[in-house]
Amino acid sequence: MATAQGAKSALVSYGGRTKAVKQDDFVRVRKSDLDKLTTEVMQLREFLPRVLNRDFSEVLHKARAAQTRKEHCMQEQERLRQKCLHLDSQLVAVQTECQKEREEKLLLREQLWQSGAELQQQADFCSGLGSTMCHLLWSSSTRENTVTHWLADGMLQPFLAVASQTLESFVRSLDDEVKAQTEDHSSQEHQFVLALAGTITNIAAVTRGRDFLSGSAPILLDTMMKLLQVMKPGIFPRLKVLMLMTLYNVSISVKGLKYISESPEVIPLIWTLLDDGDWEVCLHTLRLLQSMLVEEEVLLLSGSSLLDPELQKRVGQLTSSGQANLRLAAQQILEDLQALQQDQRCKQKRI
Numbered sequence: 001m002a003t004a005q006g007a008k009s010a011l012v013s014y015g016g017r018t019k020a021v022k023q024d025d026f027v028r029v030r031k032s033d034l035d036k037l038t039t040e041v042m043q044l045r046e047f048l049p050r051v052l053n054r055d056f057s058e059v060l061h062k063a064r065a066a067q068t069r070k071e072h073c074m075q076e077q078e079r080l081r082q083k084c085l086h087l088d089s090q091l092v093a094v095q096t097e098c099q100k101e102r103e104e105k106l107l108l109r110e111q112l113w114q115s116g117a118e119l120q121q122q123a124d125f126c127s128g129l130g131s132t133m134c135h136l137l138w139s140s141s142t143r144e145n146t147v148t149h150w151l152a153d154g155m156l157q158p159f160l161a162v163a164s165q166t167l168e169s170f171v172r173s174l175d176d177e178v179k180a181q182t183e184d185h186s187s188q189e190h191q192f193v194l195a196l197a198g199t200i201t202n203i204a205a206v207t208r209g210r211d212f213l214s215g216s217a218p219i220l221l222d223t224m225m226k227l228l229q230v231m232k233p234g235i236f237p238r239l240k241v242l243m244l245m246t247l248y249n250v251s252i253s254v255k256g257l258k259y260i261s262e263s264p265e266v267i268p269l270i271w272t273l274l275d276d277g278d279w280e281v282c283l284h285t286l287r288l289l290q291s292m293l294v295e296e297e298v299l300l301l302s303g304s305s306l307l308d309p310e311l312q313k314r315v316g317q318l319t320s321s322g323q324a325n326l327r328l329a330a331q332q333i334l335e336d337l338q339a340l341q342q343d344q345r346c347k348q349k350r351i
Contacts (some may be wrong), residue, residue: 006201111269127188134195141202147209157216167243167286171227174235187192190236204249213246214256221250223263229272237278244273244284245259251291261292274314279323284331286315293336312337 140146150156170193200220202211213221224243231240248258260266273285293306305311315337318330 014061067272096214125187126345127192129190131192131195134192134199138195138198138202141199144206147203147206149308150203150211151208156212160200160213160217160220161180162198163200164217164223166196167193167227168223171231174231175230176223192320194238194242196244197239201249207253210250210253210256213250214253214259218259220276221247221256221260222263223264224258225269229269230264233276234278237281239274240273241284242289248284248288248291251288254295257291257295261295266292268272271311271314274318279321279326281322282321282327283326286318286333289315290329290336293333293340306337309339312341 062339100196150159200213204213224247228240228243247260251260270285270289273281276282287308310335315330315334319327319334321327321330
């Protein structure tokens with residue numbers, strides 16, 4: 001008989017084989033307890049399907065769906081986190097680029113300011129140079145042989161075209177309301193334009209020069225009459241005087257006087273300038289009017305306008321001027337207008 005130390009063992013036959021089993025693998029249970037356990041197991045098998053009803057299934061299904069949504073939300077959250085990181089990196093790149101562009105803009109602004117300052121210096125230099133050169137031309141044009149030489153060279157036509165554009169640009173750019181209070185007669189631009197107008201006046205003072213202006217520079221004459229019409233009273237009287245002197249010098253020529261008289265601008269121009277307020281402007285306007293009263297052909301063209309009683313009234317007001325030259329010119333022209341009116345009455349009686 002074999003013996004073993006420790007736990008006792010027994011031989012158990014199982015499936016046709018004999019196996020040694022320790023006694024500790026068995027538990028003693030009363031038969032009544034086993035029957036009771038069997039009964040409870042059977043009862044659980046019977047009642048378990050009743051407990052696990054449809055509501056429980058729905059709850060279980062919702063729990064699984066919630067778990068699925070949770071996983072989906074976690075995935076979406078991760079996606080959004082990655083997108084946020086990507087946007088953050090883009091923001092940093094854009095901020096860097098923006099800072100770079102801001103620095104470039106500041107640099108360009110500084111360069112623009114420097115360029116503007118340099119351009120202003122160049123403009124001032126060009127204005128000074130132009131003013132000086134035009135004053136030299138103005139001084140040279142006082143000699144008749146100089147004007148004759150200019151006409152012979154054939155360079156007077158382009159010069160007059162540039163002069164016409166310059167005068168129109170200067171006058172059109174005036175802010176009359178400001179200039180009336182802050183007119184700077186010593187500015188280089190003003191001196192440049194005055195010298196330009198003075199040169200043209202001296203050209204018109206020469207016989208060949210006024211003939212040239214009458215035949216080859218009608219645009220210049222039209223421009224002067226239009227500019228004199230738009231310039232407000234008291235604005236740049238010296239420039240007005242020089243342009244009026246040019247028109248008067250041209251009117252000495254019969255051809256020039258006819259051209260000026262045929263212009264629809266001349267009579268309204270005379271009306272405007274007689275109310276200018278500057279006595280020199282009024283004086284040279286009267287001289288232009290007097291030149292028109294001399295030529296009989298002009299009287300036939302503009303007789304009705306020249307016989308306007310209001311024009312005589314305005315000229316009569318100037319006869320009481322404190323300036324002797326203006327007063328004398330107004331008296332002479334008033335006499336001429338009255339004589340013209342008397343002559344027209346006599347002609348009407350003969351008819």
